[in-house]
Amino acid sequence: MTPKKDTTPTDSGYYGEFGGRFVPELLMPPVLELTRAAQEIVASKEFQDEFTAILRDYVGRPSALYHCPNISRELGLEFWLKREDLNHTGAHKINNTIGQALLTKKMGKPRIIAETGAGQHGVATATAAAMLGLECVVYMGEIDVERQAHNVRRMELLGATVVPAKNGTKTLKDAVNLALKDWIANQRTTHYCIGSVIGPHPFPELVRDFQAVIGLEAKEQFAARTMGRLPDAVVACVGGGSNAMGMFHAFVPETSVRLIGVEAAGTGEPGCYHSSSLSQGTPGVFQGTLTKLLQTEQGQIEPSHSVAPGLDYPGVGPEHAWLQATGRAEYYCLKDDRALNAFFVLCRKEGIIPALESSHAVGWVLDNADRLPKGGNVIVCLSGRGDKDMGIVEEVLAKDPSAYSDIYSAKYAVKGPKEGK
Numbered sequence: 001m002t003p004k005k006d007t008t009p010t011d012s013g014y015y016g017e018f019g020g021r022f023v024p025e026l027l028m029p030p031v032l033e034l035t036r037a038a039q040e041i042v043a044s045k046e047f048q049d050e051f052t053a054i055l056r057d058y059v060g061r062p063s064a065l066y067h068c069p070n071i072s073r074e075l076g077l078e079f080w081l082k083r084e085d086l087n088h089t090g091a092h093k094i095n096n097t098i099g100q101a102l103l104t105k106k107m108g109k110p111r112i113i114a115e116t117g118a119g120q121h122g123v124a125t126a127t128a129a130a131m132l133g134l135e136c137v138v139y140m141g142e143i144d145v146e147r148q149a150h151n152v153r154r155m156e157l158l159g160a161t162v163v164p165a166k167n168g169t170k171t172l173k174d175a176v177n178l179a180l181k182d183w184i185a186n187q188r189t190t191h192y193c194i195g196s197v198i199g200p201h202p203f204p205e206l207v208r209d210f211q212a213v214i215g216l217e218a219k220e221q222f223a224a225r226t227m228g229r230l231p232d233a234v235v236a237c238v239g240g241g242s243n244a245m246g247m248f249h250a251f252v253p254e255t256s257v258r259l260i261g262v263e264a265a266g267t268g269e270p271g272c273y274h275s276s277s278l279s280q281g282t283p284g285v286f287q288g289t290l291t292k293l294l295q296t297e298q299g300q301i302e303p304s305h306s307v308a309p310g311l312d313y314p315g316v317g318p319e320h321a322w323l324q325a326t327g328r329a330e331y332y333c334l335k336d337d338r339a340l341n342a343f344f345v346l347c348r349k350e351g352i353i354p355a356l357e358s359s360h361a362v363g364w365v366l367d368n369a370d371r372l373p374k375g376g377n378v379i380v381c382l383s384g385r386g387d388k389d390m391g392i393v394e395e396v397l398a399k400d401p402s403a404y405s406d407i408y409s410a411k412y413a414v415k416g417p418k419e420g421k
């Protein structure tokens, strides 16, 4: 099946061979209701005006496009950051939750549910729900509840109920399963606010369109600073893929711009768990969509891992699978220790504490500057801030107090090993 035009999926939500709606019969009514709402409500001028005003006045958009002088000098290229970490609540997730919460209200539903890994999407949903007067329940893997205790407390302060998923790997995919069950049971009153460009149609398109503001702003801001030019590459980390799709969308038609997505390679040891669904996964159906995922030959979902909780997911949005299949976007993976290296580099060189998720995108550029044009312009999506990851970083340093100085001094930047596709 071919998409209707470049990036619009078919009516049943296909991007090439990927996407679609693989849901039990019981979920078809709310999924179809959402499809109609996306076409009628989200597309209306009234909705778009209200959405844009909230992003401006409440979220703080446009977020800055920052040229990093120190890293640029060291790498020999112009290194820019799209500062989604400066958004209200500290990550790109808020763009999408404001959109979906506003839609929930306009659909006349009083309750919103969500799943969260790193906790950023949960905090963003709880925030949007509080602001728009919706009841909010957030599902979260038990392990993530422990890893991201600070974000759990934030959600509770914002009035949300946090429900831990105690089954399976006790991470994001188990939280999604609980949320889907809740949606089936409460579909008349409840909207399921999916946190990435995943799930059955129309979610991948809906979430992408709410996140597309990232790339649209970056494109305009970059052009304004460079007398109308385009960057050579835009780079973003890929968990489910929403910050990357948001960043890529405006640039997809600009074929001179390389679109680079960076997945998590985990420890990189043979047989280790990782989260590189595009680089190392195979096509299959997962949580309502046909996409690339980590599975055994028998089709069992494999556990995933990343030092960055928000990347710890065994699937990826179907539009990414399609962009990879068509060759329009390139996807690489980066190991935990290289992401930590980038975390420290950004702290010390630019005074910015990045999320460990975003550190994967930064780290790929630090380690692969020689794959990019000398003196060229690269925009990295800094999807979130790293306060939420202080516990993880401290744990790494507690296990190996020399990790920071080793990583930072010995393996800094372009001297690091290259990651393969």
Ligand SMILES: Cc1ncc(COP(=O)(O)O)c(C=O)c1O
Pocket: 091, 092, 117, 118, 119, 120, 121, 195, 196, 197, 237, 238, 239, 240, 241, 242, 243, 244, 309, 310, 311, 355, 357, 358, 383, 384, 385
């Ligand atoms: C800061 C941050 N960046 C990136 C991600 C990964 O999600 P996505 O690939 O949908 O942008 C997360 C997920 O929680 C996140 O919190």
